[in-house]
Amino acid sequence: xxxxxxxxxxxxxxxxxxxxxxxxxLQCCHYMAVTGKRTWYIAAxxxxxxxxxxxxxxxxxxxxxxxxxxxxxxxxxxxAGVMPDPDGSPACDAxxxxxxxxxxxxSCIELAGFDEKLDxxxxxxxxxxxxxxxxxxxxxEVKLFMEENELAASEKYxxxxxxxxxxxxDTKRIKEELPEIYRDYAKPSVSRRFQVRAA
Numbered sequence: 456x457x458x459x460x461x462x463x464x465x466x467x468x469x470x471x472x473x474x475x476x477x478x479x480x481l482q483c484c485h486y487m488a489v490t491g492k493r494t495w496y497i498a499a500x501x502x503x504x505x506x507x508x509x510x511x512x513x514x515x516x517x518x519x520x521x522x523x524x525x526x527x528x529x530x531x532x533x534x535a536g537v538m539p540d541p542d543g544s545p546a547c548d549a550x551x552x553x554x555x556x557x558x559x560x561x562s563c564i565e566l567a568g569f570d571e572k573l574d575x576x577x578x579x580x581x582x583x584x585x586x587x588x589x590x591x592x593x594x595x596e597v598k599l600f601m602e603e604n605e606l607a608a609s610e611k612y613x614x615x616x617x618x619x620x621x622x623x624x625d626t627k628r629i630k631e632e633l634p635e636i637y638r639d640y641a642k643p644s645v646s647r648r649f650q651v652r653a654a
Contacts, residue, residue, distance in 0.1 A: 456492050458483055460499040464612065467501045475509050481521060483511050488518050503613065558647055573651055 460479065462470055469476040475497060483495040498508040532539050538554065541547050597614055601607050607614045630637040 456483075456486050456490060456495045458486065458495065458497045460497065461503075462499050462501040464502060470499060470501055470507055473509065475511070480511065481517075484514065484517050484521050485525070487511075487513055488522055502611075552647070556647070557645060576651065 458479070466476060479497055483497055487493070487495050493513040495511045496508055497511065498506070500506055528539070531537065538550065541551075597607070598616060601614070601616055605615060605617045607616075626637070
């Protein structure tokens with residue numbers, strides 16, 4: 456079998472010295488377990504330039520543990536209808552939004568046992584703000600260096616700052632000037648907003 460990937464600057468180092476990112480190893484082992492094939496190849500294009508490939512062979516220990524973990528997840532969560540513990544992933548966010556998509560208006564419960572975690576969340580948010588400012592400053596420095604040039608390249612990075620043409624719909628104006636058409640095409644949606652404030 457064959458699995459193909461691309462690698463960005465953030466994951467390029469995980470392919471060095473013949474290595475494969477661990478989650479890709481498990482993905483290929485899963486494919487081997489499902490298909491019964493004894494070998495699997497994984498190929499990757501790194502930073503859009505370097506092509507690498509690796510060969511994985513059947514490993515009884517890894518595949519046995521993987522099948523056991525998948526069986527436990529299937530029986531303990533999927534069939535039992537029990538959500539797994541949150542892991543911070545977008546998939547977990549999507550699952551929570553699907554399962555608890557509407558709040559009961561006016562309902563309130565005691566927030567027991569979360570003060571320390573929400574303190575930590577506040578610390579993380581402050582760090583994120585600082586890191587986003589640092590990221591923005593670096594990007595601004597590169598843009599200032601590039602001036603009107605569309606591309607810039609080094610041995611390690613390729614940066615593009617090109618023109619993008621977009622047409623945005625002025626929904627506010629349509630609502631004011633053509634309210635009937637706006638009502639005909641407006642698609643109401645309900646979602647939940649998560650906010651944390653000091654008590």
